[in-house]
Amino acid sequence: MINTEGMVAETATKIYTDLCAREVPHEAEAGKYPQALWDALTENGLPLAWVSEANGGFGADYDETFGAIWASAQAASPVPFAETLIANWMLDRAGLAPADGSASFALSGHTPSADIPFGMHADKIVLFDEAHHEISLFDNRAAVRSPEESLSPDGMTQFIFSGHVVEQSAKTDISRRAIEALILTVRAVQMAAAMETALNLSIDYVCQREQFGRPLSKFQAIQQQLAVAASECAAATMAATQAASAIARHADDPEQAWHEAVIAKVQIGHSVEAVTEPFHQVHGAMGYTQEYDLHHYTRRLWAWRDALGNEFHWSKRLGEELALTSPDQIWKGVTTGDWTGGKVVAS
Amino acid sequence: MQRFNFPVVQPDPALEELRSELQAFLKEEREAGNYRPEPECWMASADPEFSKKMGKRGWIGLTWSSQYGGHDKSALERYIVTEETLRSGAPVGAHWIADRQHAPMLLAHGTEEQKLDILPRIAAGECYFAIGLSEPGAGSDLANVKTRAEKVADGWKINGQKIWSSGAHISHYMVALLRTSPADGRNRHVGLSQIMIDLSLPGVTIKPIVDLSGDAHFNEVYFEDVIVPDDCLLGEEGGGWAQVTGELAMERSGPERFLSSYITLETALWQLSDKMGSDSHARLGKLIANLSTLKGMSWGIANLLSQGVSPETEAALVKDLGNRLENDLTQQVRAMLNDLPAEDWSPDMRRIMNIGVLRSPPNTLRGGTTEVMRGITARQLGLR
Ligand SMILES: Cc1cc2nc3c(=O)[nH]c(=O)nc-3n(C[C@H](O)[C@H](O)[C@H](O)COP(=O)(O)OP(=O)(O)OC[C@H]3O[C@@H](n4cnc5c(N)ncnc54)[C@H](O)[C@@H]3O)c2cc1C
Numbered sequence: 001m002i003n004t005e006g007m008v009a010e011t012a013t014k015i016y017t018d019l020c021a022r023e024v025p026h027e028a029e030a031g032k033y034p035q036a037l038w039d040a041l042t043e044n045g046l047p048l049a050w051v052s053e054a055n056g057g058f059g060a061d062y063d064e065t066f067g068a069i070w071a072s073a074q075a076a077s078p079v080p081f082a083e084t085l086i087a088n089w090m091l092d093r094a095g096l097a098p099a100d101g102s103a104s105f106a107l108s109g110h111t112p113s114a115d116i117p118f119g120m121h122a123d124k125i126v127l128f129d130e131a132h133h134e135i136s137l138f139d140n141r142a143a144v145r146s147p148e149e150s151l152s153p154d155g156m157t158q159f160i161f162s163g164h165v166v167e168q169s170a171k172t173d174i175s176r177r178a179i180e181a182l183i184l185t186v187r188a189v190q191m192a193a194a195m196e197t198a199l200n201l202s203i204d205y206v207c208q209r210e211q212f213g214r215p216l217s218k219f220q221a222i223q224q225q226l227a228v229a230a231s232e233c234a235a236a237t238m239a240a241t242q243a244a245s246a247i248a249r250h251a252d253d254p255e256q257a258w259h260e261a262v263i264a265k266v267q268i269g270h271s272v273e274a275v276t277e278p279f280h281q282v283h284g285a286m287g288y289t290q291e292y293d294l295h296h297y298t299r300r301l302w303a304w305r306d307a308l309g310n311e312f313h314w315s316k317r318l319g320e321e322l323a324l325t326s327p328d329q330i331w332k333g334v335t336t337g338d339w340t341g342g343k344v345v346a347s
Numbered sequence: 348m349q350r351f352n353f354p355v356v357q358p359d360p361a362l363e364e365l366r367s368e369l370q371a372f373l374k375e376e377r378e379a380g381n382y383r384p385e386p387e388c389w390m391a392s393a394d395p396e397f398s399k400k401m402g403k404r405g406w407i408g409l410t411w412s413s414q415y416g417g418h419d420k421s422a423l424e425r426y427i428v429t430e431e432t433l434r435s436g437a438p439v440g441a442h443w444i445a446d447r448q449h450a451p452m453l454l455a456h457g458t459e460e461q462k463l464d465i466l467p468r469i470a471a472g473e474c475y476f477a478i479g480l481s482e483p484g485a486g487s488d489l490a491n492v493k494t495r496a497e498k499v500a501d502g503w504k505i506n507g508q509k510i511w512s513s514g515a516h517i518s519h520y521m522v523a524l525l526r527t528s529p530a531d532g533r534n535r536h537v538g539l540s541q542i543m544i545d546l547s548l549p550g551v552t553i554k555p556i557v558d559l560s561g562d563a564h565f566n567e568v569y570f571e572d573v574i575v576p577d578d579c580l581l582g583e584e585g586g587g588w589a590q591v592t593g594e595l596a597m598e599r600s601g602p603e604r605f606l607s608s609y610i611t612l613e614t615a616l617w618q619l620s621d622k623m624g625s626d627s628h629a630r631l632g633k634l635i636a637n638l639s640t641l642k643g644m645s646w647g648i649a650n651l652l653s654q655g656v657s658p659e660t661e662a663a664l665v666k667d668l669g670n671r672l673e674n675d676l677t678q679q680v681r682a683m684l685n686d687l688p689a690e691d692w693s694p695d696m697r698r699i700m701n702i703g704v705l706r707s708p709p710n711t712l713r714g715g716t717t718e719v720m721r722g723i724t725a726r727q728l729g730l731r
Binding site: 001002004196199200203206207217218220222223224226227228230231232233234235237238239241242245249260262263264266267270311312314315316317318319320322323327330331333334335336337338 | 349350351352353354355357358363366430434613616617619620621623625627628629630631632633635636637638639640641642643644647661664667668718720721722724725728729730731
């Protein structure tokens with residue numbers, strides 16, 4: 001289970017409960033940005049959770065910060081909370097000060113532009129340039145921002161790096177795999193939380209809605225669909241929790257958690273279809289409306305599934321690496337979670 | 348709120364020595380030609396000689412005390428033994444059920460004499476048990492059992508029939524769910540009891556049933572005026588239903604629910620080595636992600652069980668997900684093997700793949716069907 005105890009997780013949960021009620025994500029989509037929610041998160045220093053104390057943050061445990069991310073995804077957070085956490089963590093890993101305001105991230109090096117999640121709302125963009133082992137901070141407000149096609153209500157923009165002045169930049173010794181491990185784990189936690197929230201919505205709905213003189217929940221066909229979805233949700237939470245706990249265990253070297261993070265991305269990405277289909281099915285036409293909440297979760301699940309590479313991309317990468325190790329090492333990984341013995345040189 | 352209770356428990360490095368010992372032993376046995384690896388080995392692959400060797404090494408009866416021939420080890424050590432024997436497709440079918448299910452049952456409900464007599468024999472790999480739940484008219488609807496045990500002067504008199512009893516033909520005992528008093532019209536769960544039956548008693552007839560893979564590991568078992576002594580009633584008279592439900596939680600979450608066909612994948616990996624294409628890489632990546640996740644869930648439950656918590660719904664979830672994965676694994680490996688010309692498959696690969704295909708239907712049946720598992724989950728979700 002994701003750890004939802006501890007000060008960071010509990011503070012975030014309280015803020016999201018108080019300031020991100022049901023109408024907030026709806027209003028955000030209609031153009032009313034929930035500034036009060038963002039301000040409360042900032043005033044409590046939450047976007048600095050993963051910034052070291054020396055750098056002005058409070059070096060919180062990975063573990064309970066994942067609990068905060070869980071809460072934000074459950075509330076369909078319309079502010080870039082998880083993105084800012086990641087961006088500030090990247091800056092910190094290059095010894096740079098955290099971003100002033102909200103931030104999003106990009107991994108690049110070879111391409112002049114990148115897709116930026118939450119690009120319309122992020123104040124800053126943090127770029128990891130793999131080729132030069134550099135982390136740089138850009139001002140997003142100064143850029144021309146227009147929304148790109150995106151499945152997510154959080155939106156996405158393109159950012160063209162050339163022609164923009166770097167605000168800060170520094171060399172880093174962190175690897176692409178370490179950054180991938182953290183980002184994929186954050187996404188896994190968000191996806192598991194979104195799945196579970198959508199499951200809960202579906203359960204409530206079928207218990208209330210009556211057809212043929214009884215609640216939908218009493219029909220075995222409905223029960224069986226939701227039982228399958230529930231098992232996928234339970235697996236998603238397990239995969240996300242395993243990845244989160246691997247990051248926490250390898251706090252000094254997140255690259256060590258790469259396999260668990262990829263496993264979570266693959267496991268959960270493949271489950272998206274298996275849960276979104278029944279969730280929409282049991283809701284009937286209601287689930288297809290803007291007015292109802294379900295789409296806050298299912299649209300994000302569809303978007304996160306594709307972000308940074310879809311389930312096929314990551315299944316293939318994981319399989320390719322494993323194929324280079326021995327079957328004995330694969331067994332060792334499955335049974336003991338120790339994937340490092342057969343470590344392959346990073347691509 | 349998180350709905351299900353699956354703690355993440357890191358594997359314990361202290362257990363890894365045991366794992367290495369098992370791996371060495373299994374490799375030696377396999378290379379000596381003492382067994383041919385098979386999928387579903389815990390059901391269909393029984394070899395009493397092999398069971399005795401496992402017993403000699405101390406790998407059966409790990410969890411009970413030495414007073415009863417056990418080894419005072421933890422359920423987690425037992426889990427490692429289970430994993431490693433499944434991985435290598437070893438012929439563990441003879442002792443599996445007694446070790447997993449009936450020894451704990453006897454410890455909880457047996458008399459001192461029974462414990463002293465039977466448990467050391469189970470631990471030695473010399474005494475086997477069959478599960479007597481199903482009847483021709485009682486499959487998923489288990490409360491419909493009709494086989495009767497009637498109180499007589501010196502014990503119980505049993506009449507009726509059980510079916511699908513795995514391993515009954517080589518077993519010494521069966522623990523059967525029997526009707527000891529008539530069903531109450533409203534509550535069919537009352538009046539059922541668990542009784543241990545010595546299968547060598549007069550009046551017991553065992554007829555093997557050949558399955559579609561050509562094996563004959565399960566059986567019809569008939570009881571005609573079979574008399575067992577009083578102390579063969581396990582637990583409370585009339586308490587059979589609750590006892591069986593508790594037992595099933597233990598039965599449903601173990602590694603045999605998702606690793607039964609792992610041998611198929613591993614054999615293919617050795618075959619394919621550097622010949623795998625990108626489609627196969629993607630299939631492998633997905634299978635490993637699924638396996639690691641299920642291992643996490645099953646290991647989480649094993650840890651809860653070792654603390655005395657018995658999560659029935661979580662166990663049903665693991666069984667449902669695990670059974671789907673087992674069948675998917677065989678299908679995915681079949682597709683991966685397209686990277687090799689059929690004539691390059693080793694004879695072992697061919698044999699194991701064929702067995703895997705033929706033995707896939709029972710995964711989603713035995714131990715409770717998929718539909719029944721989903722019913723348990725639905726109840727937990729508040730839908731029933
Ligand atoms: C290899 C193997 C080994 C076995 N070993 C043993 C053993 O050792 N001891 C033992 O006692 N039994 C054993 N069994 C029996 C096993 O437990 C039963 O097969 C199982 O419980 C299902 O019962 P059934 O076969 O009568 O199917 P049925 O109960 O007739 O079910 C047929 C189909 O209908 C579905 N169905 C039934 N009721 C419902 C419902 N209410 N709602 C929706 N769908 C429903 C089922 O899910 C299934 O898909 C074994 C079975 C196999 C295949």
